[in-house]
Every structure is written in C-alpha cells, then in structure tokens.
Amino acid sequence: MQSEYVMDALDSKLNELFDGKVVRKDLLHRIKKGTNVPTFVLEFLLARYCASNDPAEIQEGMEAVLSTLQENYVRPDEANAAQSRVAMKGKHKFIDKVHVRYVEKEKRHWASLENFASQRIAIGERFYRDNDRLLEGGIWAEVVIAHNDIDADAYAFYVEDLRPVQLSRFDFASYGDAKKAFTRDEWMNVVLRSVGLEPSKLSHRVKLHFIARLAPLVEPNFNFIELGPRGTGKSYFFSEFSPYSTLISGGQATKSVLFYNNARHKIGLVGFWDTVAFDEVGGIKVKDPDTIQIMKDYMANGRFSRGVEVIADASMAFVGNIDMSVEQIVNSTEYDLFQPLPEQFDLAVMDRFACYLPGWEMPKNSSAFLTDRFGLITDYLAEAFHHQLKHSNRYEEVSKRLKLGSAVEGRDEKGIKKTLCAFLKILHPADSPTDEEFDEYVAYAVECRRRVKEQMNKRKPDDEFARINLSFFDRNGREVVVYCPESLSASATLEPARRRLRAETEEENGVVASASPSPVRQPTNVLEPLEAPASASEPESPTERHYTIAYGDTGHSYDTIFGPYLPGAKSIVVEDPYIRMPHQIANFVRFCETVVKAATVRRIALITSYDQQTDMAGLQEKLDELKESLLEYDVALEVQLNERMHDREVRLDNGWIIKIGRGLDFYQKPEGWYAVGATDLSLRRCLETKVDVFRNPPSKG
Missing domain, CATH: 3.30.870.30 (MITD, C-terminal phospholipase D-like domain)
Known part of the structure; x- marks a missing residue:
C-alpha cells in the first residue's frame, strides 16, 4: 500500500491559494514514462481527474487518466486499428495532435492526426477559423473523428468536434493576487516545481538559469540563445511546456514557413506562436539569403516587410550543442562561444541576442532533479505567461529603476531591459521586486548580454564591440562592472588580438607579414594544443x-x-x-x-x-x-x-x-x-x- 503523502509548507500554501489549479508532479512523472504525450496534455488530464490530495481519490483519478489514455490516445503502430474502430463504432474521441493543410488543386482543407494515418480527414471551416494554429504546426486537442458512410465522397472520415487541450478561460487578476502571498524565493520555487524540478536540489544561480529559459515564453520579441552540452533539457520548455510554443528541429528554415508565404498571402510561424524555437541550431540550413535578412529585421524590432508590412510578437529562441570544452574556447584565440551557429548567422544576427544562457552550467537530465511535490498545472502557468506576453509591459517600470554604465550601448541596453522585464513577469507578475532583488536581476541580465558582446568582440577585427565592461549602478549608487564567470581570467577573450586587421593593414601598406607571432600580450592560460577546426575536406567525427x-x-x-x-x-x-x-x-x-x-x-x-x-x-x-x-x-x-x-x-x-x-x-x-x-x-x-x-x-x- 502506498504511503500517505505529507505536504510541506509550500505544498499547503499552494493548495490553499491555487485550489484546483495544482497537481502533484510525481503523478506526471509516473505517467510520462509510458507515453510520449506532451506534459501539458498529461496535466490537462491529471487536473481533470486528480485535483485532490486524498490518496484514494488520487488513485482513482490516476486510473481514470490511464484509462483515458488507453481509450483515446493512439500510438503510431495502432493507426490501422484506430481507423477500424471509427468505422465500426461510427465515431470515436482521440487525444492527438491535429494538423490542417490546404490543398490548392482541390480547393479545400484536409485534416490529419499524427497517429491516425489518414491525410484526408474532412474538417469544417469553423474549426480552423477559430484555431489558426491548426494551419501552422498543428495543436493538441480532444477530437471526435466520425466515419463517412457516403461512398460517393472522396473521404472516409471527418472531424465532428474538436476541443484544444488548454484552458478555456484564464483570470490573470486572481493569479496575480494569489501570488502576492508568496515571497520571491517561495514563488521561484513554485515556478520551478511547476516545470517539474525540485528547487532544493539546485543552487540559486542554476535556479536563475532555469527562470531565464522561460523568458522567451513571457516577453515578446525576446531573442534568446543557449548553447551547451547535450542532455541538459535545452529544448524541453519549447517542445512540451507550453501550447503556445513551437520547436523547429533541423531542416530548412525558410522565409515562407517562418515569416510570410507570398503565394498563399499567409503569415508564417511568427504570427501564430508566442515562441518559435530552433533546436540543433547548428544544423539549420538557410539557402535563401533573404531569410537571414528578414530574420535580422524581425529580431531587431518585431516587424518585417515582404510586400506587406507584418508585425508580430513571437520570441525567437536558439538552442544547440557545444562539443569543445568551454575553458578551451574562452582561452583560445581562434574559437568563440558562437562556434556552433550556422555560417549565415553573422555578427548582425548575434548582436540581436538579448540573452546568452551558459548551458554548460546546467545539470544533466536526471530523475534526481525531478520534484515529487505540488506545482501549478503546466497549462495554467503557460496561460499566465501567454497573457503577460500579449497584455503586460514592464519596460517603463524597468527604465525608471535602471541606471546603466557608459559602456552599455543601444542594443546592450535593449537586451538587458528585455531580460529584466521577463524576470519581473515571471517572478513578480503583480508586484515589484525589492531593490536587492532588482539589483540581482540586473547583474544577471548584464552578464547574459556581456556574454554576447564578448564573443562578437572576439570575432570582429576592429574595436566596434570592444566596450565589453558592461556595468550598472546598484541601489547604493555604486557602479558595478559585471563579468562572465567562464571568461573572468581568460585574456584571449577579454583582450583578443586584432591579428586579422593587422594583417590586412600590412598588406595594404606592402608589408609582408612574418611567420612569427606579432608582439602583442599573449594570454597566459591558453590550453595547448588546441584541436584545429575540421576543414571542408575532413568530415567531422560523428557525435551522439x-x-x-x-x-x-x-x-x-x-x-x-x-x-x-x-x-x-x-x-x-x-x-x-x-x-x-x-x-x-x-x-x-x-x-x-x-x-x-x-x-x-x-x-x-x-x-x-x-x-x-x-x-x-x-x-x-x-x-x-x-x-x-x-x-x-x-x-x-x-x-x-x-x-x-x-x-x-x-x-x-x-x-x-x-x-x-x-x-x-x-x-x-x-x-x-x-x-x-x-x-x-x-x-x-x-x-x-x-x-x-x-x-x-x-x-x-
């Protein structure tokens, strides 16, 4: 017999103030192991059947969730049996991801389910008219598929009903009022438990990293990048946490898909999602240079022009892997922390990143970091973030409290302020941080922007980005210069040699460069020897x-x-x-x-x-x-x-x-x-x- 669950103080407070909007995360982990259904879908069911702390009711609810999944969720290898079930019963309800596409030569729309193996399911206009995202990436839903008995029709199935798997109503005022009863640290722990992590297992700095991962979901037009080792869950928040986020995995990133399709006169992904995330960013193939130019315009101000002027709110997040050690990179005169990015991502793209999260500091995925405590229902928290992205602006509040140093330039200031706005929305949705808390967020935001600027300065042969000592004035009026921990003593990063510029100047003046190194101060702790980058004729070694x-x-x-x-x-x-x-x-x-x-x-x-x-x-x-x-x-x-x-x-x-x-x-x-x-x-x-x-x-x- 299962031992009775004992709530801690945060559990009790959360259940009291968010009654009916919390779920025990260990229940999610138990179900998650046996299915690849996204987290927000599973918690949608857990909230329906397990919104209780009574062991008997929870057990009964778990059985109901498992029964619902068994009855309504179809695995890929069961597609033929699912079609047969609909044909025999006349109709059946499924939990699946639904896509709708327009077939031009037939002048009509067809729906498809990921695990139903039919690309020609008839669907009424009201469904894709009321749910635009059906046409752009698809949505998870409870969908009733019915059988069409009319032999003359060119389809066997049609959508009889469709309910997106997300909250139908959200009251932000009550969310904000309930949050006020929590201290900042308590609320940070609530957010971390809500995404499935146990905060007691994490250092305070790592907690801030996880909060920063959520920033693109809550702040519009937020340009975010995280590069680091494999297996740290970089793409999880964008693939499973929120129904308002979509993850692009590899393949070609085209302007028609991302921004605007001129042939169909339809806006792309940025018009339908709060966050467009790129997984394995190093593998992105961009064949059309116009795509990068449009991306630059959009990342700069949330608008672009492709015959028509388009304005959108979607944030862009880029996640990928770094194969070399960070210590090796920062102490190298050849490499930088943007190394995994595609060659089309030039300095103009990099300069638009507001936050570079140090993925090498994140813990590897492990059950040891998962919580078995209560947290907010994932979908509920995602709705709070969605509401703030669309309706909340903390920029003026941040501007009034923030004083930055002279090295902070235009794009630095914008990036820092947007990171601060995201932290305020996540951790202080209806109140304001103390001066001490605000200084902590500022220091973190400045560090994340400095990491971007340091790497650009390393790449640029002149001094355009040389003002890397970004600073702010704290609550006592003291100027604080912020450093990145990984490069604090790395001369190769802090004072990069301008060898390319010197070589170009000598060539212009007719001076032949000697083979010996130029007399500039060399870094004292470069790791030697460094591996040479793979040439075009040498294929890279395959990796996990x-x-x-x-x-x-x-x-x-x-x-x-x-x-x-x-x-x-x-x-x-x-x-x-x-x-x-x-x-x-x-x-x-x-x-x-x-x-x-x-x-x-x-x-x-x-x-x-x-x-x-x-x-x-x-x-x-x-x-x-x-x-x-x-x-x-x-x-x-x-x-x-x-x-x-x-x-x-x-x-x-x-x-x-x-x-x-x-x-x-x-x-x-x-x-x-x-x-x-x-x-x-x-x-x-x-x-x-x-x-x-x-x-x-x-x-x-």
Whole structure:
C-alpha cells in the first residue's frame, strides 16, 4: 500500500491559494514514462481527474487518466486499428495532435492526426477559423473523428468536434493576487516545481538559469540563445511546456514557413506562436539569403516587410550543442562561444541576442532533479505567461529603476531591459521586486548580454564591440562592472588580438607579414594544443545526438540520419516491426541503398514482424529480390520474423545505435507520385518522431 503523502509548507500554501489549479508532479512523472504525450496534455488530464490530495481519490483519478489514455490516445503502430474502430463504432474521441493543410488543386482543407494515418480527414471551416494554429504546426486537442458512410465522397472520415487541450478561460487578476502571498524565493520555487524540478536540489544561480529559459515564453520579441552540452533539457520548455510554443528541429528554415508565404498571402510561424524555437541550431540550413535578412529585421524590432508590412510578437529562441570544452574556447584565440551557429548567422544576427544562457552550467537530465511535490498545472502557468506576453509591459517600470554604465550601448541596453522585464513577469507578475532583488536581476541580465558582446568582440577585427565592461549602478549608487564567470581570467577573450586587421593593414601598406607571432600580450592560460577546426575536406567525427523531427519537416533522409555513423561498420542489425507493407519495404530498400554507399558493410540483419493481414508470399518475394540485389554489392541480407517484437533501433558493430520513434517509416505520403518529394526523401515531408543516436563500446571480432 502506498504511503500517505505529507505536504510541506509550500505544498499547503499552494493548495490553499491555487485550489484546483495544482497537481502533484510525481503523478506526471509516473505517467510520462509510458507515453510520449506532451506534459501539458498529461496535466490537462491529471487536473481533470486528480485535483485532490486524498490518496484514494488520487488513485482513482490516476486510473481514470490511464484509462483515458488507453481509450483515446493512439500510438503510431495502432493507426490501422484506430481507423477500424471509427468505422465500426461510427465515431470515436482521440487525444492527438491535429494538423490542417490546404490543398490548392482541390480547393479545400484536409485534416490529419499524427497517429491516425489518414491525410484526408474532412474538417469544417469553423474549426480552423477559430484555431489558426491548426494551419501552422498543428495543436493538441480532444477530437471526435466520425466515419463517412457516403461512398460517393472522396473521404472516409471527418472531424465532428474538436476541443484544444488548454484552458478555456484564464483570470490573470486572481493569479496575480494569489501570488502576492508568496515571497520571491517561495514563488521561484513554485515556478520551478511547476516545470517539474525540485528547487532544493539546485543552487540559486542554476535556479536563475532555469527562470531565464522561460523568458522567451513571457516577453515578446525576446531573442534568446543557449548553447551547451547535450542532455541538459535545452529544448524541453519549447517542445512540451507550453501550447503556445513551437520547436523547429533541423531542416530548412525558410522565409515562407517562418515569416510570410507570398503565394498563399499567409503569415508564417511568427504570427501564430508566442515562441518559435530552433533546436540543433547548428544544423539549420538557410539557402535563401533573404531569410537571414528578414530574420535580422524581425529580431531587431518585431516587424518585417515582404510586400506587406507584418508585425508580430513571437520570441525567437536558439538552442544547440557545444562539443569543445568551454575553458578551451574562452582561452583560445581562434574559437568563440558562437562556434556552433550556422555560417549565415553573422555578427548582425548575434548582436540581436538579448540573452546568452551558459548551458554548460546546467545539470544533466536526471530523475534526481525531478520534484515529487505540488506545482501549478503546466497549462495554467503557460496561460499566465501567454497573457503577460500579449497584455503586460514592464519596460517603463524597468527604465525608471535602471541606471546603466557608459559602456552599455543601444542594443546592450535593449537586451538587458528585455531580460529584466521577463524576470519581473515571471517572478513578480503583480508586484515589484525589492531593490536587492532588482539589483540581482540586473547583474544577471548584464552578464547574459556581456556574454554576447564578448564573443562578437572576439570575432570582429576592429574595436566596434570592444566596450565589453558592461556595468550598472546598484541601489547604493555604486557602479558595478559585471563579468562572465567562464571568461573572468581568460585574456584571449577579454583582450583578443586584432591579428586579422593587422594583417590586412600590412598588406595594404606592402608589408609582408612574418611567420612569427606579432608582439602583442599573449594570454597566459591558453590550453595547448588546441584541436584545429575540421576543414571542408575532413568530415567531422560523428557525435551522439538527441533531437526531434517535427511534423512537416523536410531535409531528413536515411543518408543524413545514418550516413555519418556507417564508416567502419561491417555488420548492421535493423529491428523494426513494420517492414511489411509495400511502402515500408520500399523504405527499407532506400535504407539499404544508404548502407551500400558506405562500402564497408558486409551483413544486414533485419528483424521484423507480421500480422494476420500481411501478404507473406508477397513479402517473401520482395525481400528475396532485395537479397539477390544486395549480393551483387557483396552484402548479405538475413531476415528474421518475430511477431512479438516492438522495439525500433538500428545497431552498428562499430558501436553506434540509432533509435527512431517511428522506425524507418517516418515520412508522410507524398501529395502524388509525380510531385516533388516522391523519389527524393530529403524533399519529402516527415511525421513527428524522436531520434536518439548514442554509442556503445564497439563489438569485438
């Protein structure tokens, strides 16, 4: 029997002042392990069924949540059964992410569910008229799908009802009034528990980092960047915390998708979301230079022009990985902390970042940091942030209290003030901080902006960004110069040598530069030797990756996902239970083509499954044909059928393991077999899926 939960002081206060708007986060963790449904969806159900502290009621509510998920949430491999259920029952309610697209040649809209495997679900205009985001990235909803019995119609299913999974009403005044009963530190702990973290396990500085991660969700047009090691949860707040945020994972960032589609006369993602976040920012492909120019305009003032003048509130967040050690970078004369950014992100883009969060200081994801205490329902807190982004402006309040030093220039001041506004909205939604608290926020905001300026100063061959000693005047009138901890004693960062400018000047004056170093003061603690950056002719060593392919993404193929990890592999094991339908076998053939191009592989073992509908004779015939074809490339294919398997992963004998949530079958059906993307998978739109690439010690023999 489960022991009775004992509330602490913060639990009691939270339950008293936010009755019906709190949930125990350990309940979320227990359910979360068994499903990939976003946090705000699960808490939507927990709030409905488990809004109590009575053990019996909670247990009953948990059973109701699990029953609801079992009945209404469909996993990707159950899509065919879900369609059959609707056909037999006439209609059924699902919890799923719903997308709507307009098909120009048919002059009508079609809906699709991520896990229902139909791209042609009829939908009434009122649904996508009242929920714009259905057309731009999709939304999670409770949706009733009904069966269409009219044979003459070109569709089998239609949307009978749709309810977005988020609060229908939000009262900001009562939210602010209830918050006033908490001290600043108590409220900071409430916010951290609400996002699933246990504040008692975190240092005060790390708490501030987590608060800063929330800034793009609460402050409009806030340009945020976090770079650091893998596995610190950088993208979580943008993918699962808020229904008002969307995460772009890899692929191409086009001006039509992000900003404005001239052909459709429709605004892009910035018009529909509070936050547009870019995961794995180093992998963003920007082919059109106009995209970067429009991004610069938008990041500068929240507006841009593409034939029409567009104004939007969406913040932009960029998260990515740094592979080198931070100590090595800050003590290097060659590298800087913007190293992972795409080459198209020039100094003008970097100068627009208000806050660079030091991701290398964040703890690795671990259950040790998860809370089992009460917190606000995620959706409720997300609504509070959404309300403040749209309706609250703290800029004047900040300007009256803030006095900055002479080194702070225009963009520095704007970035610092916007970070301060975000902290006030999160931690003081209806009150004001004390002078001591305000000074703490100012110091943090100045540090986050200084980190941006230091790296730009390192890149620029002249002194345009040389005024890096940003300062402010505290409550006692004392000027405080703020430093970044990682570069406090790094001469290579604080006083970068202007070697490029000197070389250019000497060349103009006809002076031949000598091979010996110029007589400038060299940093005393440079780590030697530093690895040289990979040249264009030297491919980078493959690294572990954990990312999400978003619904509708392009740019992902078996070559891009598996190709970097194949060199040196001789044997591959593919476990995928769904290599049975013609299109799934075709996907496996394309995968084998990628393997053959690696040249070293001599064996492929496929472990798959079958069901009662599988055409075993047809399956065997197609796989035998593939076997014969592979033998011409000196590759042996072995096939093993196992009807009880469920895992999806590809194991290479060089130690790499690639797990894809949907296996090899993560592509949408093309619009037609004569449309772009029909044969080139890098141009075909994808379904949403997670990809995890990690390494085990290479097998011997």
